[in-house]
Amino acid sequence: MQIKADKSGLRCSASLVTALALGLLTGCASAPKEAAPVAAVCPEGVPSGVRCLRGQDSAGSHYLIAVPAQWTGVLVVHAHGGPVLGEPKMSRADEDIKRWAITLTQGHAWAGSVFRQGGFAVTTAAEDTERVRRIFIDHVAKPRRTLLHGQSWGTMVATRAAELYPQSWEGMLLTSGVVAGPTTYDFRLDLRAIYQYLCNNHPRPNEPQYPLPIGLPVDSKMTNADVLSRADECLGIRRPAAQRTPEQARKLKTIVDVVKIPESSVVGHLTWGTFALQDVVQKNGGVSPLGNDGVRYSGSTDDAALNAGVARFKADPRAVARFAADVDYKGRLVMPVISAHAINDSTVFVEGQDTLRQRMAAAGHGEKLVQAFVDSREHSYWGDAMYPPLFEALLRWVEAGEKPTPGSIAARCKVLRSTAPQECLFLPDYSPRPLATRIAPR
Template sequence: MKTFCATQRTLPRLALAGMACLLAACAPVPTQPVASAQVSAVAEAAPTATPCPKDLAPIARCLSGQDSAGAYYLIALPQQWNGHLVLHAHGGPALGAPKMERSVEDLERWAIMVRAGYAWAGSTFRQGGVEVRAAAEDTERLRQIFVQHVARPKHTILHGQSWGASVAAKAAEMFQRTADGKRPYDGVLLTSGVLAGGTRSYDFRTDLRVVYQTLCNNHPRPTEAAYPLNIGLPRDATLTSRELQARVNECLALNKPVAERTPEQQRKIQTITDVVHIVPSSIQGHMAWATFHFRDVVQHRTGGTSPFGNAGAYYRGSADDGALNAAVLRYRADPAAVQRLAQDTDLTGSIPVPVLTVKGVNDPTAFVELDAYFKNTMERGGSGGRLVQTFTQHHTHSYLSDPTYPTLLTALLRWVDDGVKPTPEGIARQCPEVEATLGKGCAFLPGYAPAALNTRIADRERP
């Protein structure tokens, strides 16, 4: 199985610009804790009153603003406030300039926090795209705005959802003391998290691109200029998300019922699901990530070269694995690009406060095996004793259920206040009590433990 930086179908100019084979190894640079005061060098303006989403309007007041770095934010303070703040780091990330609508959508999704008595604050982040450290800074800046202009909470719980879980974990590593020597965060809640760092969490999307191209050969088409698939798209490509969706449907007919697909289309879908280990309904979303977000990373975060590769990966699960592995395009991750992405997105596992996680075992977006990798990271970083992981039967990613999150917050705060470390069994027992007021939705699996990440995503050579 030959591995090379640029295939025969890759244009020389692109090979020179983005696919040079570098053999030197690069080690990730550890995150160094910094004082929270270093985030904001200027005085932040006070937020102003703004209407709450209509479902929260009867029980809360809302404030909004734009911070000195350009991020918009929204704060909700319930009338019956329990004194605690949930500081939210959102998922995604979206591409493009920040918009206040993002924070409104986040508050609407996480309204359960306010209904349960918690103050809530969420930032849009100053920019779109995959930049974890900047998003962590924006999250910490919002905490300071809340403390300076709204109230001083009893406890601050840092909550990260999906990609935002990596932002929250990074913030907990970066900001361990305030200017007066206190901890900025008392606990961390990570939900449906992408928790293996950028250098490993997205390997399967590289695999999806090369397997898809082998089967479909339309992204790019044979009539279009070739480029290395691990850059997502060339900088000047004009392909839109709608056009990408049309190409995928052209090959796989994902927009049609199963009965209306051809046997060949269904065979290709089955190959992708069996080899890449994703469900058919998530193929479009992951293809978009592996296209537009990969381009964002390469063009704006890693200096024009790709941190993604599949050299040495052996794909299993197809009707003919030998033929598939001989056919897929191969790429080596650029060591310098890997170093840059690792510095920004990879975690050290050095978090000084309690961390509680939850993940649906059938999450179609952030695989449950990512949590196994995160557990190892926390143990390597000396924080394994401050981590409790929980899992549920849910098949969803963006939101599990109303009673799930207040149950976890209650357990986390008891850990913070009384030193009583929760157990998955205890959390599973407590959840039905919350259902009485918040509705059904408890589905904890206290005996579940995820398999290692490499049982789902093929191992590969790494610089």
């Protein structure tokens, strides 16, 4: 079912109606005509000769638009990573355009919404992404081609926007993407549970106890620095390995081996499993969509003791439904999609790409997907050499029907970067394993 709205370009789809029924959204309204953006000084890092415009849309989302003087006619609408907790700030768009200035140097226009809500609010972010596209068309120019770019958590937004508004996008690029749906986040609850079993200081025995899947109680005063301090107390995380006690070293190795993350990312994921999970729960009626009931952990020196001692929690079925209705996608991506991911990304696991492949194939759109893999540990940005061949390949696929291959993308990178081919990090023969090999299934 697809119900068209007014000139704003926003529409209600069957999936959005489902979200409405679950109480996630207040309505599928026909939005008022958007005000025109205003000329603004471009943020630092934007190439010279680019025209910048800013505005705030009718839903309250700030946005930034940038158009090169020699515009190719291609518009890239960017869905940023995160999610950023707290009140959205306009400065987020400035950070994004600085990082993705490569889009402008290729001659493409760029438009990015800051999103009206902070934290895990994917469907509304998808609406905001569609809205900034319409603002560009109504008040700036009609693009020759329109591409959607999702980065990290922004791929949740992009895949949601692609299924809600399939006629809006001619091609989609996903980089470092969260493409395995809510399952992506299960391991962070595993980390909280295993950490508490080993360390018993988050919360401490003399503090109010709470179920770990809620992240933190609403009234908690804990800070990021507090989490780091407790992790260092138990694991010696801020110290060189030689300065850790044998007990600290043993506990840290258990976490690394069982959760399958490097030492360097333990605190980051523990922080996510504290504050971002708190946000998820608050947006799901105070109950958690994550659980570890029945999960079998392996990789420690005594798996039997670990599995017997780790606290168990059941996901709330209502929260599971609400969370999935807001953030998940079905694989019904009808436009050409290129998804690229670093094979050693410890923020978002590359194994999630297998889920993307399976979902698009199951939805009958497997032929619309090309996956490229990168020999890197980086999550946010792989270097200027890596993105032009991806955008170029996507455009040729959209315009000429020439479907790329991982090999052709890798080869084109070396042609474009002939003076420094070592900067091309594509691995055309790589194939990811299933997500269940990285995150314990449940």
